[in-house]
Amino acid sequence: MTQDAYAYVRHYHYYYGWAMVIFWVVVVVIGLTHKLLAYWEISSKRSVNAQGRSSLWFKRNVVTPATFGQRCVQDFGGWGTVPPRVQTLTLVLFLLLNIACSVHGYRAFDGYAYAPIKGMQMLRHISDRTGVLSFANFPIIWLFGMRNNIVIWLTGWDFKTYNNFHRWVGRISMVEAVIHSIGYSVLLVWKSGWPYFWWMWTWTYWWTGELATVFLCMIVGLSVFWFRRQQYELFLVLHIGLSILILLGMLGHVSIFRGAYDPLVWIPVIIWALDRLARGARIFAFSPRFWRAKATVTYNEDAHMVRVVVPLSSSLYDIQPGTFYYLMVLNKWNFWESHPFTVASVSGSDCYGPEAEQSSPLLRPVPMTQTTGYSEKSQREMTFLIRPYESFTARLKEYAEAEQPKPATLRVAIDGPYGKVLPLVNFDKVVFIVGGSGIVVPVSYLNMLTSSTRPESIEIHWAIRQPALAIDVLDRELRDALGNERVKISIYLTGVERRRTADEAIYKGVEWRSGRVNVEETVDRALDAGEDGRLAVVTSGPGRMADETRRVVAARMVPSLPRVEYFEESFEW
Incomplete structure (x- = not known):
């Protein structure tokens, strides 16, 4: 009877361990289906009224809104953010699944050989089950934490979405590991006393498992929002180091099972290795001789903006609007750090004739010249506009200031592209509501939108504190958009009074306002402009x-x- 009961419980260990993976497979399939339906819906010529009421209700109440109230991007007192409602509901379902799998599928009876008391039996079974569930979540945690993530491509959801899943699955796994470790510790003391408990620490599988639980608690504790924001470099080093220690600890812990659970260690290792390999391939594709790639860095003090210009000397692909890249500075002590930035523009001397320093929106058609393909490509440059805050961006500012008035020259590696191109050409009207350095998003799409017959109207509502930033971008990245009848630019100065009338007259089609963007009024006005437009x-x-x-x-x-x-x-990473 004991063997039958043990086999019964072990079967449920196995099935419920797989349930962790199957849950996320179902989520990805739903995401893929939604992606295909959304693409068909946006690309179709159906009238707006053809949308089903149930579809609109689902978007309005589940997919789009914040979980509680209206806080989604804003943090709660520095302790963290709450993801959008659809992500929260997904995570709640996953949490309930873990709870159900932790409490179901046991048999307890008097006379059980491994634990004569029913309480001991249940404690052992629950401790075993939570250990299996915690470990079964490891491949999911590692997969969702990688920037080169195949499920991002399958579903079209962004890296931020999977990062939310990564963090919460990790927290659930940590709680299960703690229950597993404490449960077995209590069981040993209850069944055999303290001397036996201390003797167990001489066994490799025991102390490595306990250490793995401690490291798992540490990695979750050191991943809180405020620590990631304030000490990102330290967070990154600790995160990688503790991840390695967790896997090593678990490899020792499951060694008594003679390889049965080893794949749950090696799958995360393979995922990590493939991600690093993909990063290297992206760096090589952008610049096959990446160790020679250089960028110029300048800082505009009045605009409080760092401009990083990277030559497109030998990139094997075209730069797409809305994509972002991870930037690494190779000739500094912290060369391993990589931080994401959205590309603002692509420029080149062949785009503007003698005015080589000017920038153009992304994907501007480059006139044919008598130069070869390589020399033509080498004249083109990619520009990032970066607001300096702390850490990496602050150091970029310091590098630029140290070389003023000349631009600073840095050796860089560029890992990308990441992200996706939004299907904005399928809409009749596009409204950008951006703040500060968020202007890079509309700038990156402008040429694509103005080169297409749709949208018929493009509005950019840009809130800034420094007028000098607006002047700088208007003179460079937005220069070609000025005077375009389809493009309307409204600049909201939140830190100063309105500009002088003489200054306003310089920039045709630009409306200068004081104060913040009235989002409700802006969206309502756009909706009223066309009855049937998207x-x-x-x-x-x-x-x-x-x-x-x-x-x-x-x-x-x-x-x-x-x-x-x-x-x-994403505005902040």
């Missing part, structure tokens, strides 16, 4: 702006209004 609202700005835009757009996803879609581009 509207895309894109935001990239501080948390308050992004959350307000999300709330306003979600509230207007109703059958009585034209179709509106919400797109959020």
Whole structure:
């Protein structure tokens, strides 16, 4: 009877361990299906009213809004953020699945050989089960934490979404590991006393398992929001180091099973190795001689903006709008650090004739010249606009200031592209609501949008504190958009009074305002402009702006209004 009961429980260990993976397979399949349906819906010529009420209700109440109130990008007192409602519901379902799998599938009876008391039996079974579930989540944790993640491509969801899943699956796994470790510790003391408990520490599988649990608690504790923001470099080093220690500890812990559980260690290792290999391939594709790649860095003190210009000397692919790249500075002590930035523009001397220093929006057609393909490509440059805060961006500012008035020259490696191109050309009207350096998002899409017959109208609502930043970008990246009848630019000065009338006259088609963007009024005006047109609202700005835009757009996803879609581009990483 004991063997039958033990086999019964072990079968459920196996099935419920697989349930962790199957859950996320189902989520990815749903995401893939939604991606295909959304693509068909956006690309189709159906009228706006053809959208089903159930579809609109689902978007308005599940997919788009924040989980609670309107806080989604904004943090809660520095302790963390709450993901959008659809992500929260997914994670709640996963949590409930873990709870159900932890408490179901046991047999307890008097006379059980391994634990004569029913309480001991249940404690052992639950400790075993939570250990299996915690370990079964490891491949998911590692997969979702990698930037080169195949499920990102399958579902079209961004890296931020999977990073949320990565963190919460890790927290659930940690709780299960703690229950497993404490449960077995209590069981040993209860069954055999303290001397036996201390003797168990001489066994490799025991102390390596306990250490793995401690390291897992440490890695979760050291991943809190405020620590990641304030000490990102230290967080990254500790995260990688503790991850290695966790896997080594688990390899020792499951050694008594003679390889049965070893794949749960080696799969994360393979995922990590493939991610690093993919990163190397991306760096090589951008610049086959990446060790010679250089970037010029300048800092505009009045605009409080760092401009990083990287030559496109031998990139094997075209730069796409809305994509982002991880930048590494190779000739500095912290060369291993990589930070993501959205590319703002592509420029070149052959684009503007003698004005080689000017920039153009992404994908601007390059006139044919008498130069060879290689020399033509070598004249082109990719520009990043970076607001200096702390850490890496602050050091970029310091590098530039140290070489002023000349640009600073740095050896760099570029890992990318990442992200996706938003289907904005399928909409009749596009409204960008951005703040500060978030202007790189509309800038990167401008040429693609103005080169297409759709959208018919493009609005850029840009809130900034420094007027000098607006002047700098208007003179460079937005220069070609000025005077375009389809493009309307509104600049909101939040830190100073309105500019003088003489200054406003210089920039045709630019409206200067004081104060913050009235998101509700802006979206309502765009919806009223066309009865049957499709509207895309894109935001990239501080948390308050992004959350307000999300709330306003979600509230207007109703059958009585034209179709509106919400797109959020990351402003802070």
